[in-house]
Amino acid sequence: MTTVEPRPVEALLGSEAASLAAGAGALPTWRILLRRPTFVIGAVICAFWVFDAIFWPVLVPYSPQNAVTTAAHLAPSASHWFGTDRLGRDVLSRVLAGAAPVLSVAPAATAIGVAAGTVIGLFTGYRRGWTDDVGMRVMDAMLTLPTIIIAVVAVGLLGRSEVVVTLVIAVTFTPLVARVVRSSVLSERERQYVEAAQIRGENALWILGREILPNVTGPIVVESTVRLGYAIFNASALSFLSLGPQDPSPDWGLTIAENRPFIETQWWTVLFPALAIASLIIGINLVAEGLREARSR
Amino acid sequence: MAGAIAGGGLLLGDAGSAAAQILGSPALAGSPRRGGTVKVGTIAPVSAVDPVTMYDAGSIAIAQQSAEYLVYVNANGSLRPVLATSWSSDKTARSWTFKLRPNVKFHDGTTLSSADVVATFDRLVDPKSQSSALTDFQGILAPGGIHAVDASTVRFDLESPFADFPYLVSSTNYNTLVLPKAYKGNFQAQPVGTGPFIQQSFTHNQGATFRRNPNYWDSGKPYLDEVNFTFYQDQQAQLLGLQGGSVDTVVTISSSEIPTLEGTSGLRVRNVNGSATYTLWMRVDRKPFTDRRARQAVAWAIDRQGLIATALNGKAVPGNDHFFGPTMPFRPNNLPQRVQNLSRAKALLQAAGVHGETVTLTTENTPPAPDYATLVKNDLAKIGLNVKLNIMSQSAFYGSGKNQPWLEVPFGIVDWAARAIPAQYLNPVLESNGVWNSPHYKNPELDTLIRRYNATLGHAQRQSLTNQIAHITFNDVPVIVAYWDGGQRPMSTKLQGLQASASSFMDLSSAWLT
Numbered sequence: 001m002t003t004v005e006p007r008p009v010e011a012l013l014g015s016e017a018a019s020l021a022a023g024a025g026a027l028p029t030w031r032i033l034l035r036r037p038t039f040v041i042g043a044v045i046c047a048f049w050v051f052d053a054i055f056w057p058v059l060v061p062y063s064p065q066n067a068v069t070t071a072a073h074l075a076p077s078a079s080h081w082f083g084t085d086r087l088g089r090d091v092l093s094r095v096l097a098g099a100a101p102v103l104s105v106a107p108a109a110t111a112i113g114v115a116a117g118t119v120i121g122l123f124t125g126y127r128r129g130w131t132d133d134v135g136m137r138v139m140d141a142m143l144t145l146p147t148i149i150i151a152v153v154a155v156g157l158l159g160r161s162e163v164v165v166t167l168v169i170a171v172t173f174t175p176l177v178a179r180v181v182r183s184s185v186l187s188e189r190e191r192q193y194v195e196a197a198q199i200r201g202e203n204a205l206w207i208l209g210r211e212i213l214p215n216v217t218g219p220i221v222v223e224s225t226v227r228l229g230y231a232i233f234n235a236s237a238l239s240f241l242s243l244g245p246q247d248p249s250p251d252w253g254l255t256i257a258e259n260r261p262f263i264e265t266q267w268w269t270v271l272f273p274a275l276a277i278a279s280l281i282i283g284i285n286l287v288a289e290g291l292r293e294a295r296s297r
Numbered sequence: 298m299a300g301a302i303a304g305g306g307l308l309l310g311d312a313g314s315a316a317a318q319i320l321g322s323p324a325l326a327g328s329p330r331r332g333g334t335v336k337v338g339t340i341a342p343v344s345a346v347d348p349v350t351m352y353d354a355g356s357i358a359i360a361q362q363s364a365e366y367l368v369y370v371n372a373n374g375s376l377r378p379v380l381a382t383s384w385s386s387d388k389t390a391r392s393w394t395f396k397l398r399p400n401v402k403f404h405d406g407t408t409l410s411s412a413d414v415v416a417t418f419d420r421l422v423d424p425k426s427q428s429s430a431l432t433d434f435q436g437i438l439a440p441g442g443i444h445a446v447d448a449s450t451v452r453f454d455l456e457s458p459f460a461d462f463p464y465l466v467s468s469t470n471y472n473t474l475v476l477p478k479a480y481k482g483n484f485q486a487q488p489v490g491t492g493p494f495i496q497q498s499f500t501h502n503q504g505a506t507f508r509r510n511p512n513y514w515d516s517g518k519p520y521l522d523e524v525n526f527t528f529y530q531d532q533q534a535q536l537l538g539l540q541g542g543s544v545d546t547v548v549t550i551s552s553s554e555i556p557t558l559e560g561t562s563g564l565r566v567r568n569v570n571g572s573a574t575y576t577l578w579m580r581v582d583r584k585p586f587t588d589r590r591a592r593q594a595v596a597w598a599i600d601r602q603g604l605i606a607t608a609l610n611g612k613a614v615p616g617n618d619h620f621f622g623p624t625m626p627f628r629p630n631n632l633p634q635r636v637q638n639l640s641r642a643k644a645l646l647q648a649a650g651v652h653g654e655t656v657t658l659t660t661e662n663t664p665p666a667p668d669y670a671t672l673v674k675n676d677l678a679k680i681g682l683n684v685k686l687n688i689m690s691q692s693a694f695y696g697s698g699k700n701q702p703w704l705e706v707p708f709g710i711v712d713w714a715a716r717a718i719p720a721q722y723l724n725p726v727l728e729s730n731g732v733w734n735s736p737h738y739k740n741p742e743l744d745t746l747i748r749r750y751n752a753t754l755g756h757a758q759r760q761s762l763t764n765q766i767a768h769i770t771f772n773d774v775p776v777i778v779a780y781w782d783g784g785q786r787p788m789s790t791k792l793q794g795l796q797a798s799a800s801s802f803m804d805l806s807s808a809w810l811t
Contacts, residue, residue, distance in 0.1 A: 067675045069603025087607045087668060242662060246688045248671040258667075261553035265560060 028218075028294035039290025045283030049276075052096055053103040060093035064250045076268050083268035085259060094250035095272050101251045102280070105162050105244075106231035109169035113231075114224045116170065117177025122208045122216075124178070125185025136182070139175035147172045147234055148241070155243045165244045169234050173227050180223045184216040218295055225288035229281045236277050252277050329794060333810035334523040337803065338535045338544035341502050341528035346485040348474040349420055352429045355528070357471050358548040358803035359499075362507050362524060363404070364474035364490025367395060367414070368467035369804070370717050372569040372784075372796050374624030376463055380409065380475050380491065390458040390754050395466070397449045401514045403477050404489050411445035416478040418443045418453070418466070430472035433465055433721070458752035460759065461626065461718040468802060469717035493519040493806040504528050513806075520794070520809035539564070539787060546788035549801045553664050555610055558787040565790050568612055571783030571799025572622025573715035575666055576726070577673065578736040578776045583707035585651040585682075592774040594645035598676045600637040601779045608668035612785060616778035619767035620722035623781050624799070627719075627759055629767035642680045655683040659702055660710035661694035669710055669779075684708075704735055711735060715784070715799035723747045723766070726776065736775035743769050 033039045052059060061081075072088035074080055082091035124135035151168045158164045188194065189212065197207045238244045239253030247254070252273040259269035342356040348364060351357055367381040381395040401409040421430045422440050437459050444452045455462065466473050477489050488496045491514065494507035507524040527544055529535035532551050538544050540561050550558070559566050579586035579595065586592050601615045614623055617635055621628050646652075658673060660666040667688050674684040687706075694703050694711075703711050716722055725733040729744050743766065750762040770776065786797035794807040 065671075065675065067603075067607070067672055069600060069607045069672070072607045087671060088603075242690075247667040247686055248674065261551075262556060265556045 028291065032294045033290060036290045036294055038286045038293065042283045042286025042288075042290060045279055046287060049099050049280050049283065050103060053099040056096045056100060060090075060096050062090035062093045064089065064093040064097035065248055066090075073262075073266050075266075082272045083266070085255075085269045086262060086266070091269055091272055094255060095252070095276050098250040098252045098255060098273060098276065099280070101162065101239075101245050101249055102232055102235050102253075102277075105166050105169070105235045106228060109166045109235070110173065110224055110228045110231045112166070112170035113173025113227060114177050114220065116174045117179075118181050118213075118220055120174065120178040121181025122185055122213065125182035126189050126204065126208055126212065132182075135178075139178050142171070142175045145172075147238075151238050151241075151243045160243065160246060162245060165235055165238050168238070169231050172234070173231070177220075177223055177227065180219055181216060184219050185212055188212050188215050222288060222291050222295065225284060225291060229284040229288065232277065232281050232284065327811070329520045329807070329809040330811065331520050331809070332522050333520075334525060335521055335546070335792060335805065335808060335810065336544045337524060337526045337546055337548065337805075338529055338538050339526055339548040340532070340535065341530060346488075346499070347482060348472055348476060348484060349426055349428050349482070351472065354549045354801040358801065359505055359526060360474055360484065360488070360490075361468075361492070361803055362494040362805065363484075363488035363492040363496050364476060365492050366466070366468045366473055367397075367475065368463055370464065370467050370469045372571075372624070372798060374572075374626065374717065376467065380414075381466075384463055386460075386462070386754060388754070390460045390462070390752055391455045393453045393455070393462050394446065395451045395453070397451065398514060399449060401491050402512045403491055404495050404510065405477070407477065409475070409491055410448045411451045412448075413478045414451045414475055415443045415445050416480070417473070417475050420476075420480070421472060428472050430470050433470045437462070437465065459720075460751060460754050461720060464718045467717070469800070471800070471802070494521075494524050502528055502530075515806065519806050521805060524805055542789075545792050546786060546795060548803055550785060550787055551664065552610060552612070552785065555612070555785055555787070561787075563790055564787050566785055566787045567795075567797040568785050569783045569797045569799055570614060570623045571715045571781065572624050572717070573713060573782045573784075573799055574616060574622070574778055574780060575669055575710050575712050575782075576776045576778055577669075577710050578708070579774070580707040580735070580737050581739075581773075581775055582737045585649070585654050585656065586707065588649035588651070589773055590645045591649040591651050593772070594642040594649065594651075594680060595673075595677065595682070596635060596774045596777050597638045597642035597645065598680045598682075599673060599777065599779055600676055602636070604669060604672050605780050608665040608672060609780060609782060613780040613782045616780045617767075617771060618774055618776070618778050619770045620719050620726070620776075620778065621763055621767055622716065622719075624715075624783075625717065625719055627763040629764045630760070631764040632767055632771050635771070637676070639679055646680055646682060651682065653681065653683075655685055656708050657685045657687050657706070658708045658710065659687045659689065659694070659706040661691045661703075661712065662688050663691055663712060666710050666712065673710075704733065709735060719763075719766075720747070720751050723750075727770065738773075738775035740769065740773070 066089060068088040070088065071084055072086055074084040076083040080090050080092065082095060085091055120135055120139070124132040147168065150172060154164050154168050194207060194211055197211050235244065236253035239251045240257045242257065245251040245254055255273045256270055259266065263270045339355040339358055342359065343353045346356045346359050348360045351360060365379050367379060369377045369379045371377050380398055380401060382398050384393060384395045386393045397409060397411060397414065403409060419440065420426055421428045422434050422438055424431065436457055437455050438453060439456050442454045442456070444454065446452050453462065474490060485499055493510050493513050495510050497506045497508050499505040505526040509519055509522050513519060527538065529538060535547055536554055539547055542563065555566055558564055579592050581587060596618055605611060605613045605615065615634060617632055619629060658670050660670050670686050670688065674686060677684050689702065696702055703709060713722070724747065725731045727734065727738055727743060728747060729739040729741065746762055746766050750759065750766060753759050753762060784797040784799040784801065788795060791811045792808060793811060794809050795805060
């Protein structure tokens, strides 16, 4: 769908969908997960950034907004571990504070996208027929729109805000989640427990909510984790393109864009926020990989 | 003193470029050498190159190779006679007479005469011409006001007195390139002017080539045999072309690229002072800036040196909240330079009764505006005024029709290209009925002084009026002028005799290669 998503993970999703068809629907337990090093390392990285996103005001050595113009462009040193930027702001403090905007946008966007995709996937997969045909064609149409184009249009119409960025990412995730959920539902609906519920005369909503949904939570959770990684990446990409938070936000994507001209002379202003984005995405991907491995055992 | 500061600024600029020359150029001394080709990079012209309607830097630089002005404004603001050798005015500054240089030949072999100059200016003041020069001539020069006295003398009869009129027929009013009487609007394909270079080819979106004009009036010049322009689609490609040696210099450069280029071997960056700036305005009819003391508080709170050192890469001189830029004919000599004074600012804000309020500062997303806004927010937080930033795209910020945020919002930062005379700022920005009066400032006393300044010829009277006008804006602070920016131009260390230009002009008539 989007230009920013590398192929291999989509391929991984494909195999995910295939394993779902085999009916591996439930979640692995914590005990199994905690024995997987990939999961543990990923979880520690994620936990660090979540902790930082909440408690950065007490973690930062300096105010991330305080520009000391006499101390601009300083290279990393004992007093400024990550150096200072073009306006004399402490880069470490800004990197720490920059986790907050991205970790408010990305999880919210993922939650909305997964919720919407799940509802659509459940109904289209269970109903089949024209509901499925129309629903999936609409989803296919949405998949053809690149995130950036949707974002440019949305920001043009609604203005530049975190809410708009959240909704744009959520909208682009919806069809992807819907497809994954639908394919799981397609195999679940043929099972006997569904047939039994139908014979008991339960209505469709009850069957979807109480019978099928609990059996497809595994793929939904894995998909959510994978989506969260993309959400971080997309949120940062949109900020980089000036479609996200505004100055003087310490948002990582925005910081990279603003310091890009100085990359040859003040590399530290670009490197550290870039490493922050990379570490968070890797952390989330390790968690997703851990979940996937644990489920496919 | 303001004068001393300006002098220091000039020194700074000169020292900077001199140091760059010593570091970058083995042939600082030496007399100009004939021959060679200079390759110039520019962003591709946005439309057909036509001196009458052009407004983008690329088109202007290309047209300036083939055609010339009556008068050229030097980098330091002084006037250099080009096609006019001298000029004078009557006592009222309403009638101006220009003597033309004799024996100047157009590229087609015809001799420049007053008829060509009259036709050129008739074309520019024609409301149907869609010329960018119309605004500058508004209320000053109208159709029918230009007369040929004899073959080498032209007289301009103005609608209202204007003492700085020579600037309006100079390079600063960049559409006023003198063209032959018979000009038909086909400049891009077949430019005919009196300029130092003759265009050989022009390929849309690719480039243009020029050959030396052997019959140029300034004998011995130009030194170069050829000038070749390469058109780039974006700044990044142009930057790579410059770093890789595909071009020797460029017409425009984004200020954020300067630090990178200063570190590139084989290149040096020349600087000139100029009278371009981003102004910070406060609407005098909107709270909390209705009280003059609140506006003064903001002016005293801003760290001008810090702003220049960071957001402007150290390449600007401090402004003093008046519109008499460092390259303008007159500068006030009665004002101390305003420097950050937080306790004074706090006291003024308190006296104005402003307490714990949040104001929104609106600006455009073009450097250095976002950084400037960030620093203003930072400085004002120190005196207890909370600032929220609203950084818009440039098109949204200027808007159109009834929605033009830059003329409406109470607190904002806006971009001004280099101007040569104070009238180009004072009339639109601070006159009661000024078209770009963002602060909504209305002061009949200032209106009268501006009119008198524009109509006064005497040196002493003009200096006195300059002081009076500057004193009013300094104390009333409808607009903060925190700095004056000039121009920077990166160029090969082999290229001599070419200056930076605050207006991005490209005068290669004295350029040569070592």
